[in-house]
Each structure stands twice: as structure tokens, then as C-alpha cells.
Amino acid sequence: MNNKAEQTRRITLAKAPTSIQGLDEITGGGLPKGRPTLICGGAGCGKTLLAMEFLVRGATDYNEPGVFVSFEETENELTSNVASLGFDLDDLVKRKKISLEHIHIDRSEIEHSGAYSLEGLFIRIHLAIESIGAKRVVLDTIESLFAELPNPLILRAELRRLFHWLKRKGVTTIVTAERGEGALTRQGMEEYVSDCVILLDHRVNDQSSIRRLRIVKYRGSTHGTNEYPFLIDEAGFSVLPITSLGLNYSTSKERIPTGIPRLDTMLSGKGYFRGSTVLVSGTAGTGKTSIAAQFAESAGRRGERVLYFTFEESPSQLVRNMLSIGIDLEPWEKKGLLQFHAARPTLYGLETHLTTSIKLINSFKPDIVVLDPINGFMIGENQSEVKTMLLRLVDFLKMKRVTAFFTSLTTAHNDLETSDVYISSLIDTWLLLRDIEIGGERNRGLYVLKSRGMSHSNQIREFRLTDNGIELLDVYVGSDGVLTGSARLSQETKDDAEELLRQEEIGRKQFGLERKREALEAQIVVLRSEFEAEASEALKVIGIDKARNDRFNQDKIRMSKSRRGDVQNKSNGKANTKKHT
Amino acid sequence: MRRERPAKPHGEKWVLRLYVAGQTPETDTAVTNLKLICEEQLNGNYHLKVIDLTVHPHLARVDQILAIPTLVRKSPAPMRKIIGDLSDTTRVLAGLNLTDQGAVTDKAGCGY
Numbered sequence: 001m002n003n004k005a006e007q008t009r010r011i012t013l014a015k016a017p018t019s020i021q022g023l024d025e026i027t028g029g030g031l032p033k034g035r036p037t038l039i040c041g042g043a044g045c046g047k048t049l050l051a052m053e054f055l056v057r058g059a060t061d062y063n064e065p066g067v068f069v070s071f072e073e074t075e076n077e078l079t080s081n082v083a084s085l086g087f088d089l090d091d092l093v094k095r096k097k098i099s100l101e102h103i104h105i106d107r108s109e110i111e112h113s114g115a116y117s118l119e120g121l122f123i124r125i126h127l128a129i130e131s132i133g134a135k136r137v138v139l140d141t142i143e144s145l146f147a148e149l150p151n152p153l154i155l156r157a158e159l160r161r162l163f164h165w166l167k168r169k170g171v172t173t174i175v176t177a178e179r180g181e182g183a184l185t186r187q188g189m190e191e192y193v194s195d196c197v198i199l200l201d202h203r204v205n206d207q208s209s210i211r212r213l214r215i216v217k218y219r220g221s222t223h224g225t226n227e228y229p230f231l232i233d234e235a236g237f238s239v240l241p242i243t244s245l246g247l248n249y250s251t252s253k254e255r256i257p258t259g260i261p262r263l264d265t266m267l268s269g270k271g272y273f274r275g276s277t278v279l280v281s282g283t284a285g286t287g288k289t290s291i292a293a294q295f296a297e298s299a300g301r302r303g304e305r306v307l308y309f310t311f312e313e314s315p316s317q318l319v320r321n322m323l324s325i326g327i328d329l330e331p332w333e334k335k336g337l338l339q340f341h342a343a344r345p346t347l348y349g350l351e352t353h354l355t356t357s358i359k360l361i362n363s364f365k366p367d368i369v370v371l372d373p374i375n376g377f378m379i380g381e382n383q384s385e386v387k388t389m390l391l392r393l394v395d396f397l398k399m400k401r402v403t404a405f406f407t408s409l410t411t412a413h414n415d416l417e418t419s420d421v422y423i424s425s426l427i428d429t430w431l432l433l434r435d436i437e438i439g440g441e442r443n444r445g446l447y448v449l450k451s452r453g454m455s456h457s458n459q460i461r462e463f464r465l466t467d468n469g470i471e472l473l474d475v476y477v478g479s480d481g482v483l484t485g486s487a488r489l490s491q492e493t494k495d496d497a498e499e500l501l502r503q504e505e506i507g508r509k510q511f512g513l514e515r516k517r518e519a520l521e522a523q524i525v526v527l528r529s530e531f532e533a534e535a536s537e538a539l540k541v542i543g544i545d546k547a548r549n550d551r552f553n554q555d556k557i558r559m560s561k562s563r564r565g566d567v568q569n570k571s572n573g574k575a576n577t578k579k580h581t
Numbered sequence: 582m583r584r585e586r587p588a589k590p591h592g593e594k595w596v597l598r599l600y601v602a603g604q605t606p607e608t609d610t611a612v613t614n615l616k617l618i619c620e621e622q623l624n625g626n627y628h629l630k631v632i633d634l635t636v637h638p639h640l641a642r643v644d645q646i647l648a649i650p651t652l653v654r655k656s657p658a659p660m661r662k663i664i665g666d667l668s669d670t671t672r673v674l675a676g677l678n679l680t681d682q683g684a685v686t687d688k689a690g691c692g693y
Binding site: 101103104105109110111112113114115116117118119120121123124126127145149150 | 600602607610611634638641642645646647648649650651659660661662663664665666667668669670672673676677
């Protein structure tokens with residue numbers, strides 16, 4: 001039963017892959033196979049192109065020949081229009097992979113009289129399908145029939161019949177239609193084609209155009225429901241592959257050095273995690289680009305590939321400027337390890353930036369991507385859009401295990417931390433650069449605001465750009481707060497002098513102590529000799545007294561003998577005492 | 582004079598083609614209607630060919646046929662097309678450019 005259910009599911013969900021970058025991912029494998037799909041959108045949003053790419057990819061990648069029925073453009077026009085995308089229709093037509101069928105109707109030369117059917121169209125499509133064994137059909141834009149043919153009632157019935165007929169034939173069909181006022185299409189084509197409806201949109205926001213694609217419905221299949229940005233460029237149509245993104249990427253324990261030894265130390269001795277997202281933010285001229293360049297340069301030394309997006313400086317200017325602080329990027333660029341991509345953020349819309357970035361990343365396959373700076377994208381109040389874009393990019397990079405390095409310019413009147421707070425959740429390691437103004441000079445301080453997954457230093461370091469690259473120094477932290485630059489130097493000299501004084505003081509104290517000890521010891525000697533003198537005197541007296549006592553006792557004995565007293569065995573004293581009592 | 586106007590193309594034969602697809606009621610209606618009009622308006626000075634696209638499908642492409650039935654006036658130039666079962670004679674005449682001839686219009690108006 002399970003098997004059967006699975007089987008029916010497979011049958012109902014059979015899909016015709018489009019091979020269009022990203023579209024297969026959001027549709028879960030392609031368009032419904034053997035059914036019609038409606039693509040609607042305003043003028044110039046890429047309907048024809050999407051349909052054509054579907055056919056061409058089908059013919060070249062999946063060996064599914066296709067018929068393109070055009071109601072607007074002639075065969076020649078179509079061929080030359082898509083030649084710019086690298087599609088050689090002439091060749092495909094010759095190889096019987098594609099058949100172009102231009103349906104020409106000119107209202108001015110047509111009169112109508114009574115009921116009709118579209119059997120002629122059916123026959124033509126049928127013939128075209130049969131001639132190349134087509135599996136895919138595009139009708140572009142069949143709605144124009146409404147303008148050319150009389151009696152909409154008959155036309156509607158015929159179109160309904162046509163779609164049924166195509167469905168029965170089992171060909172995967174794309175029907176394009178113009179976007180209507182308040183409806184998906186002008187002529188309500190969605191009534192007839194209801195298996196899959198894709199809406200293309202082309203809007204202009206703050207003078208930059210954004211193309212978006214949305215799957216309005218997809219019968220019998222799950223699909224991404226968001227609006228996805230898409231791009232049309234020399235490689236055709238590409239939708240941003242967002243559905244494949246998520247939080248399920250595996251993380252790396254590998255660490256990569258920052259190119260600044262002291263910074264490595266601050267990041268628990270090893271540097272950034274591979275595949276993590278690093279943000280350096282700071283006010284103007286705090287050295288964000290320098291940190292990025294140093295990182296890029298060290299990556300070049302390790303033989304890693306770096307894709308450097310610069311949005312404010314031209315590559316040559318950047319290379320020149322970095323050379324002045326001893327960071328030479330040129331060799332790596334020449335070796336092909338480092339590739340610059342310079343574009344003004346305002347040049348395209350966010351999506352275009354994103355899609356071009358992703359394309360470049362896919363083709364260059366870098367280990368590290370630098371975006372310098374990300375602020376340029378912020379035009380007006382589009383923070384949330386920028387965040388979404390960066391989120392997509394970050395997810396994409398994480399999936400590819402590419403280390404992302406962003407710089408962000410914070411404006412002075414904003415609080416340093418809060419100005420970037422909207423992207424802070426995306427960031428794994430956040431370095432903050434700040435100006436420290438003391439004693440009439442401006443110095444740079446660097447600290448690690450956060451760094452996920454490592455015990456990082458909480459110390460502020462002085463950040464110096466020397467002729468030999470970046471150097472981090474301990475800042476002076478004393479009772480007067482943090483001191484840097486000359487203030488630190490002068491404080492350090494002051495400290496040194498104080499130290500010397502203290503040393504002297506200690507020496508003096510030690511000397512004094514020694515002297516005291518010596519005096520004490522001398523006193524002890526004197527006292528001891530005095531004592532010894534006294535003691536010998538006392539012993540002498542004691543000896544005399546003893547002798548005197550003995551003599552007295554002997555005298556007593558002698559006396560008692562002479563008095564012929566009992567001399568008992570007992571002590572003389574006792575006997576004597578008894579006698580006395 | 583009025584009678585001669587329809588034969589205006591100086592003896593040039595009208596070449597008409599009627600594209601149909603198989604034997605359907607509409608086809609029959611169209612053929613009947615057309616023959617009637619032609620006999621009346623062109624005094625037999627025409628050549629009508631009924632083309633069945635189910636038999637010659639490639640002709641649908643050659644002559645840009647979409648709707649069935651379609652009547653094509655190949656000659657005299659310019660080419661004209663009339664789609665439908667030709668049940669509305671006024672429109673057929675307009676389509677064949679026979680209406681600018683007052684008599685025809687009148688006649689058609691009276692006749693139907």
C-alpha cells in the first residue's frame with residue numbers, strides 16, 4: 001500500500017526540470033510534467049525568456065525537444081533576441097531539437113463571419129510537435145488572440161479545449177500571459193491553466209530595479225512561497241536558490257589566521273573559524289579595509305582563493321593604497337588567487353548584486369569572500385532588505401564553507417554597536433574599530449565585540465598601520481583610562497620614571513633595613529656578652545654560697561658528734577629535728 | 582454597369598481557398614454559404630478550392646491558418662481572410678471587399 005501510494009505520488013508529481021538556476025530548487029524539481037504552466041507578468045519582466053530557456057535547456061540537457069509557438073515575435077526576431085543569451089536557436093532548429101512556430105494574425109486583413117474553431121492552430125501545433133517529437137511546448141503569448149480574433153466566447157471555449165488537448169498529449173506546456181489589472185492575467189488565463197502559476201514581477205525601488213519571481217500555485221506539489229529575486233544576464237535566467245539555504249550546514253573547526261599575529265592571539269590564538277562570518281565595523285578611516293586586505297594577503301600566502309568585492313574603491317586604487325602600508329596584493333592578483341570585483345552598490349538592485357555575487361562565487365570558487373563595505377547597499381530605509389540579502393549571502397557562503405569578511409562603516413553620531421545591530425545576528429566574529437582621541441591626536445583601537453565559539457580576548461588593543469602592515473599594541477590601561485599613541489608613550493615614560501623612583505626607594509629601604517639589622521645584631525652581641533658577664537658573676541656567687549652551705553652542714557655534724565647525739569641511719573636532719581622536739 | 586462591377590477585376594479570376602478540417606457541420610455550412618455568395622456575386626468567375634487541413638496539415642503553416650473555417654482570397658490582391666462559417670453574408674462581402682460596390686451592398690441588403 002505504501003508502495004502504491006508512493007507510486008501514485010511519483011506519477012502525480014512528475015516534473016520537467018527547467019535547468020534554470022534556482023527555479024528547480026524552489027519548484028521542487030521543475031514544472032509539472034505533461035501539464036500546462038502559466039507564467040504571467042508585466043511587460044519586459046522576462047516571460048518569453050524564461051519560457052525559451054525552459055525549451056532550450058530541455059532540448060540540450062534532457063533531450064526533450066520543444067516547440068515554441070510565438071504569437072508576437074517572428075522566428076527571426078526570436079532567434080536574434082535569445083542569441084544574446086548564448087542560445088543558438090538556428091542550430092537547434094536544424095538539429096530538430098526546437099521548432100519555432102510563428103502564428104501571424106493581422107486583424108486588419110481578417111474579417112469574421114459566424115462561428116469558428118481553432119482547429120487550424122491545433123493542427124499546426126500538432127504538426128510541429130510531431131515533426132520533432134516534442135515534449136515541451138511554449139505558447140507565447142496566446143492571450144494576444146483575444147485582440148485579433150472575434151467572439152471571445154468561442155475563443156475561451158477553444159482555449160480550454162486547447163489546454164485539455166495539450167494535457168492529453170502529455171506535453172509540458174508553458175503559457176505566458178500579461179499581468180492584468182487586479183488579476184493575474186488580462187484575460188483570466190489562470191482559469192484555464194491552473195496546475196502551476198508563476199508570477200514574474202519587475203519593480204523599481206529607489207531607482208534600482210528588482211526582478212522577482214513567485215510561485216502563486218503549484219497543484220500537487222510543495223513549493224517555495226516567497227518572492228524570489230531573479231536575474232537575467234548573459235548566462236540566461238537565474239533565480240536565487242534560497243530554498244536550499246538553511247541552518248543545516250556543517251561547520252568547520254578549522255581555523256584560519258587573520259594575517260595579524262596579535263589578532264590571532266586575541267581570537268584564542270588561532271584566528272577566525274573557516275566558513276564563519278566576520279564583520280569589521282568602525283568609523284571612517286579606522287582601518288577596516290586594511291584589516292580586510294591583510295586577511296586577503298595572508299590568504300594569498302597560504303594559496304587560498306579570495307574574491308574581493310569592493311564597493312567604494314577601484315581595485316587599482318585599493319592595491320595602491322594597501323601597498324603604502326606594506327600589504328602587497330598584486331602578486332596574488334597576478335597569480336589568480338585574488339580576484340577583485342568592483343561595482344557601485346547603487347549600480348544595480350540588491351538582488352542583482354546578490355545574484356551576480358553568487359554567480360561569481362560559483363565560478364571563482366573562493367575560500368574567502370570580502371565585501372568592502374556593506375553600507376553602500378543601505379539606501380534609505382531598506383535595512384531589512386539589506387539584512388535579508390546579507391542573510392542569503394551568508395547562508396550561501398556558509399553552505400560553501402567560504403569565510404565571509406564584511407566591513408561596515410558606522411557613522412560617528414550613531415552608537416558603534418547599535419548601528420550595525422540589525423546584522424549582528426548574522427555575524428560570528430565581530431571586530432570593532434574605534435577612534436580614541438586623547439591629547440590632541442587620534443588613534444585607533446581594536447577590540448573583539450564577539451566571536452562565537454572561542455574564548456576571545458576582552459582587551460582593547462591599539463591598532464597601528466605601519467609600513468610593514470598592521471600592528472596591534474597593548475593599550476595603556478591605568479587610572480586615567482585607556483591611553484594610546486603619544487599619550488600612551490608619554491604615560492609609559494612617566495611610568496618608567498616612576499618605576500625608577502620606586503626602585504630607588506626600594507633600594508633605599510632595603511639598605512636601611514640592612515643597616516637596622518646590623519645595628520640590631522651588634523646590640524644582640526653586646527647584650528649577650530653583658531649577660532654572659534652577669535651569668536659568670538652569678539655562678540661565682542652561687543659557688544661561694546654552696547661552699548658556705550656545705551661547710552655549715554659539716555660544722556653541724558661535727559657539732560652533734562661532739563654532743564654525742566644519736567647517729568642513726570636515718571637522715572641526720574630528721575634525727576636532729578626529732579631530737580630538738 | 583452595376584451588374585458588371587462585381588466582375589471588375591477585368592476578367593481576372595477570383596482565387597478563393599476555403600480551409601477546413603475534416604467533415605464537420607461548420608464546414609458544410611461554410612461551403613454552402615460560400616458557393617451561394619460566389620455564384621451570385623462573381624458570376625462564376627472564380628476558382629474555389631476547399632483544402633482539408635487534416636489531409637494537408639502543412640498548409641496551415643504556409644497560409645497562416647489559425648481558425649477553421651477560414652476563407653482566403655488569394656487573388657485579386659491584397660489577400661483577405663474571413664474566418665467563421667460565413668453565415669453572416671454582409672460580413673463575408675465586406676471581407677471580400679465587395680461592399681464598396683454600391684449594387685452589391687444594396688443587393689446584399691435586400692437579399693438577406
